[in-house]
Amino acid sequence: MNQKSWATIGVVFLAGIMILSTFAGFVMRGGGPAETTASDAWNPSDFGVSGRLINWDFESMGDALGMYPENLVFAFWINLTASDNLTEAAAQSLPPTVGLTLRDQVNLYPSPIDRVSWGLYGDEIAEFHWTKPAPVGAHGLAVLYNGYQMIPLGTTDLFSVMGTPVLFGTESSVKTVLDVISGDVPTTEEFVLPYDEIDALQISSLGKDAVDNPSFMPPLGGDYVESYLGASPSEDGYLLTAKYLTLRGQSKNRVDDLAESYGLKMYSEGGIVTVSGAVDPQNLAETLGAFIAP
Numbered sequence: 201m202n203q204k205s206w207a208t209i210g211v212v213f214l215a216g217i218m219i220l221s222t223f224a225g226f227v228m229r230g231g232g233p234a235e236t237t238a239s240d241a242w243n244p245s246d247f248g249v250s251g252r253l254i255n256w257d258f259e260s261m262g263d264a265l266g267m268y269p270e271n272l273v274f275a276f277w278i279n280l281t282a283s284d285n286l287t288e289a290a291a292q293s294l295p296p297t298v299g300l301t302l303r304d305q306v307n308l309y310p311s312p313i314d315r316v317s318w319g320l321y322g323d324e325i326a327e328f329h330w331t332k333p334a335p336v337g338a339h340g341l342a343v344l345y346n347g348y349q350m351i352p353l354g355t356t357d358l359f360s361v362m363g364t365p366v367l368f369g370t371e372s373s374v375k376t377v378l379d380v381i382s383g384d385v386p387t388t389e390e391f392v393l394p395y396d397e398i399d400a401l402q403i404s405s406l407g408k409d410a411v412d413n414p415s416f417m418p419p420l421g422g423d424y425v426e427s428y429l430g431a432s433p434s435e436d437g438y439l440l441t442a443k444y445l446t447l448r449g450q451s452k453n454r455v456d457d458l459a460e461s462y463g464l465k466m467y468s469e470g471g472i473v474t475v476s477g478a479v480d481p482q483n484l485a486e487t488l489g490a491f492i493a494p
Contacts, residue, residue: 246333247362254363261394261402264317275319282400289485326369399430423449436478454494
């Protein structure tokens with residue numbers, strides 16, 4: 201999947217967030233550099249927002265999946281503190297997002313964004329940012345929903361909901377996620393591969409073989425039920441792991457060729473095909489792009 205294709209998927213969302221690049225400090229107001237604080241000591245109430253605040257584990261893709269709705273078809277999670285090179289490679293290979301594409305252009309928070317997740321469900325997109333809580337300077341009246349304050353972001357159709365993590369998206373997409381977090385609608389149960397994975401970058405997608413419901417629209421459409429792609433820094437550069445559930449057809453041929461081309465090991469067990477091995481830093485973005493959509 202190339203960057204042009206991802207831009208097509210996220211074109212409406214990206215058009216909105218591009219406006220924010222000239223609207224510095226539109227969400228958070230802080231006085232001076234933020235102090236370094238262990239994340240387990242962070243308190244969502246430090247945002248100073250009344251009502252309910254998001255308080256959810258956010259250590260991996262498995263945690264993030266619990267906040268997305270049942271029609272989720274693609275999502276990723278990344279630890280931005282693990283490696284600058286990994287973050288840059290992800291930005292080149294993944295859809296346009298605030299946390300990745302505009303991370304150096306938009307002053308969202310006084311503290312860095314440590315982790316990001318982005319998900320595509322139906323025709324909606326939302327993302328999560330894990331950052332140290334600080335007092336909010338809201339612009340415009342908040343929209344109250346399920347006890348949460350949806351804070352409008354400038355003149356865009358984008359809103360944020362404070363917490364750990366912070367939820368970010370359009371009014372419709374944010375409400376959908378808040379319904380899941382509140383327990384009013386079910387979360388996704390279609391993903392099985394990301395759980396228990398600890399990679400710094402984790403990418404999951406449903407393939408066309410997983411979809412019976414026409415409202416589920418996998419963006420990559422591979423010949424498999426589900427795919428997982430993970431990458432982490434290692435002594436040999438980066439350790440890449442790709443897994444495919446019920447891989448077949450042209451996608452299987454493609455994975456076979458890719459594994460051989462990149463010198464990676466490949467094996468099959470219990471209906472899951474796994475490809476793994478070390479990747480040079482200069483080849484990381486190219487390798488991620490190749491294995492995301494075989």
